[in-house]
Amino acid sequence: MTGKENEEAVKGQKSEDPIANTELNSEVAETAEMPSTQEPETSESIAEQLQQALADVEKHKDAWLRATAELDNVRKRAQIDVAAAHKYALERFSTELLVVKDSLEAALKTDNVTFEGIHDGVDLTLKQLTKVFESFGISEITPLGEILDPHKHQAMSAVDSDEATNTILSVFQKGYLLNDRLIRPALVSVAKSK
Numbered sequence: 001m002t003g004k005e006n007e008e009a010v011k012g013q014k015s016e017d018p019i020a021n022t023e024l025n026s027e028v029a030e031t032a033e034m035p036s037t038q039e040p041e042t043s044e045s046i047a048e049q050l051q052q053a054l055a056d057v058e059k060h061k062d063a064w065l066r067a068t069a070e071l072d073n074v075r076k077r078a079q080i081d082v083a084a085a086h087k088y089a090l091e092r093f094s095t096e097l098l099v100v101k102d103s104l105e106a107a108l109k110t111d112n113v114t115f116e117g118i119h120d121g122v123d124l125t126l127k128q129l130t131k132v133f134e135s136f137g138i139s140e141i142t143p144l145g146e147i148l149d150p151h152k153h154q155a156m157s158a159v160d161s162d163e164a165t166n167t168i169l170s171v172f173q174k175g176y177l178l179n180d181r182l183i184r185p186a187l188v189s190v191a192k193s194k
Contacts, residue, residue: 096132100129103124137178142171148188152186153175153188158191159192161191162194165190168188168189170189171186
């Protein structure tokens with residue numbers, strides 16, 4: 001009962017007994033002081049909180065699923081990109097080398113062959129090849145006069161010499177580096193003490 005209902009009940013039940021009226025008035029006062037609607041509000045707010053929490057869980061679950069799917073897609077795209085990079089890594093280098101091949105083929109097709117013509121053609125072709133190497137970070141190792149470095153040079157022979165021990169006296173075959181990484185060591189002969 002609400003406070004107004006209690007008051008109406010008290011008015012309807014008024015008796016001549018002053019003690020009874022006092023008891024009824026005290027019941028009405030106690031009832032009016034007690035919040036009678038608090039319990040349903042609490043259960044209603046808990047239900048609302050539960051619904052809100054369930055909605056948040058669904059929202060976070062959906063966001064997590066989307067993030068997981070996006071991460072999986074990124075991983076798959078990265079694998080495809082890496083595979084393509086491995087497959088076509090030499091494409092630009094190969095394209096540049098085709099110019100050198102074309103020059104060599106053109107030299108073979110000429111009918112007027114002279115020693116000077118061949119020499120000039122080979123020299124131009126070598127310059128083209130050197131330009132291609134430079135553009136791709138391939139550099140020569142020409143260690144004549146240096147001290148033997150086993151990380152870059154391979155000694156093929158040791159020769160008696162007045163030079164310091166392990167000084168490179170001659171180069172049989174040049175070595176090559178690709179961006180400071182050894183591709184092929186230089187084949188050399190070194191000095192040994194007499």
